[in-house]
Amino acid sequence: MVTFIYMFLILLSVSTLYPFLNAIVISLNEGLDTSKGGITLWPREFTWENYSVVFQDERLMSGFFVSVLRTVIGTVTAILATAIFSYGMSRRELMGRKYYMIICIITMYFGGGLIPTFLLIRELGLMNSFWVYIIPSLISVWNMIIFRTFFQGLPAGLEESAKIDGCGNWGTLFRVVLPLSGPVIATLALFTAVGHWNEWFLASIYISDEKLLPIQTILKQILASNIVSEQTASMDAAALAHLQKAKTITSKSLSMATMMVATLPIVLVYPFVQKYFVKGVLVGSLKE
Known part of the structure; x- marks a missing residue:
């Protein structure tokens, strides 16, 4: 067996x-x-010709930089905003806490739809802006529930001791609660980072400036084209000359090289936070 x-x-x-x-x-x-x-x-x-062409394509390198910047800023701000929200929702003295929780859970199952969301993003002035990647995804209800449950599992004596020492709610959160929440923060930060890195749909709807496109959206366009000439149209003169000289590049080989450049960075992050998965997610989601 x-x-x-x-x-x-x-x-x-x-x-x-x-x-x-x-x-x-x-x-x-x-x-x-x-x-x-x-x-x-x-x-x-x-x-190495496939990777040589990829790294000489200014559009791909710009998209790689946008993806890195989006992932770093989006992950830090999302974890911070969700942790603050979760700490407030974990306080038993919060009036109407159960009703707020019901409202949050409803948003997990029902959304406004693509057209209302598009109109909202436009009215907020986020069209063709880098912040369209950051602001709409600041709060994740699922991550909030995990954070909230983890916070509720911490010994009440820790917060009472912090208050005796003169800490208010903000001081208790940043000096006591968050330093003890390393496993759940690391795990949710990884999930959030992967989501930001892999997401391509927002840019295809709200972004028209190619300089703001993340690498995943550019990769989607590359995989959809299947024509080498459409790839070379966005290259600078040096890269195009190199490609014409090589005569060995095909659409498939170029797509695979681009996919590796877009995938490997986030894959290499996993081994460093793998040890936090069970302790962070299971403890944070099962304790009540």
């Missing part, structure tokens, strides 16, 4: 990892050779 379980887990791991590994191999293989097929787990004609 144990052998069967291990065999099943190995097959599951291979089936999960293979598409990602195959994408890496294709991105490192000569494009024209890839078009012949048969590329599996090792490059047949190894080359």
